[in-house]
Amino acid sequence: MTALLQCLSHSPLIGWVDPPAAIVAEVDAAVAGARAQIAAFAPELVILFAPDHYNGFFYELMPPFCIGVQASAIGDFNSAAGPLPVPQALALECARSVLADDVDVAISYRMQVDHGFAQPLEQLFGGLDACPVIPVFVNGVAPPMPSCRAARRLGAAIGRWAAGCGKRVLFVGSGGLSHEPPVPELINAAPEMVEKLIAGRNPPPDQRAARQERVRAAAERFGRDGSGLHPLNPDWDRQLLGLLAEADFATLDGFDNEQISLEAGRSANETKAWVAAFAAMHACGPYRTQVQYYRPINEWIAGFACASAVPLAT
Ligand SMILES: O=C(O)CCc1cccc(O)c1O
Ligand SMILES: [Fe+2]
Known part of the structure; x- marks a missing residue:
């Protein structure tokens, strides 16, 4: 087996605002299962797709997608901080291949990432530096956002490169599913907030x-009474999981960003x-595909899912 996929929702509220202990235990068990499967696979390279929440990417220059050639995690909430072990030559080779495939992607030699990248690495590997990782930023938060179709085309181009790179590759997707946490928005923002969203790197503590x-x-x-935020949408989440499991990319290509926001909350765009x-x-x-876990968890503001995929021919 030369490829494995593990996707999981993230939430910086894990450990801050927790659901009942039995639910935390369910999630821990699902994550432990994912960890064991990954450990048995022994990946030589992780390609990690994740969003950012105005911690590393700002409107000063907001790409739809960006491959990190050098990257570090900023450590928001309680997530790990520090450099990611990016194999530079491989990350560049990947970017070169994707661009040669006519799929445009930015690159960064000073990419900053937040809990969206750090949390899955901590959950699946126990830390940031366990395995070489190529971080791939997918803008799922800052409008105007790339389409599902563009995300599919980027992923496919990266996958074509990975299939020929000669390594055991683990693809990780981080985010979602349905949710709308109080992430600031440029539209209607006060001038002070506008400046933070345009150029807010490294804010004071x-x-x-x-x-x-x-x-x-x-x-x-x-978490207490389900009020104050866009409701989670288990039907939408299950539909998305079904389409991914069936590799129904034609249907996914037809997803519209506005419609995603209306049905499943703005941050459901992270599911790209x-x-x-x-x-x-x-x-x-x-x-x-195996859906290892799903539950809408209000305390974490997340339709919380874990899903893995293994090649059919093994
Ligand atoms: O950083 C922020 O402001 C948003 C944090 C956040 C909360 C719940 C679910 C998420 O997926 C998420 O990213
Ligand atoms: Fe998020």
Whole structure:
């Protein structure tokens, strides 16, 4: 087996605003299963698709997609901080191949990433530096956003490169599913916030703390009585999981960003990281998907899912 896929929702609220212990235990068991499957596979390279939440990417220059050639995690909430072990030559080779395939992607030699990247690496590997990783930013938060179709085409191009790179590759997708946490928005923002969204790298600690406290308070309320935020949408989540499992990229290509936001919350656009990861896996051959876990978890503001995929022919 030379390819494996693991997708999972992220939430920085894990450990901050938790659902009942039995639910936390369910998620822990699902993640432990994913870890064991990955350990048995022993990946030589991780290609990690994930969004950002105005921690590393800003409107000063907001690409739809970006491959990190050098990258570090900023450590928001309680996520790990520090450099990611990016194999530079491989990341460049990947970018070159994708661009030669007529799929445009930015590259960065100073990519900053947040919990969207750090959390899956911590959950699946116990830390940031366990395995070489090519981080791929997918803009799932800052409008105007790339389409599902563009995410699928990016993933497929990366998958075609990965299929020929001679390594055991683990594709990881991070984010979603349905949710709408209180991420700031450029539209209607006050001038001070506008500046932060355009050029807000490395904010002072008190500003970061205030922002995190806003998210925490919203999660507490949403967890208590389901109020204050766009409701999670289990039907939408299950439909998405079904389409990914069936590799029905034709239907996924037809998803519209506005419609996603209306039905499943604005941050459901993060699930393009899943679409890209599954498309990459699909480029390596037919696969079989296992949904290891799903539950809408208000306390974490997330339709929370774990799904893996293995090649059919093994
Ligand atoms: O950083 C932020 O402000 C948003 C944090 C956040 C909360 C819940 C679910 C998420 O997927 C997420 O990213
Ligand atoms: Fe997120």
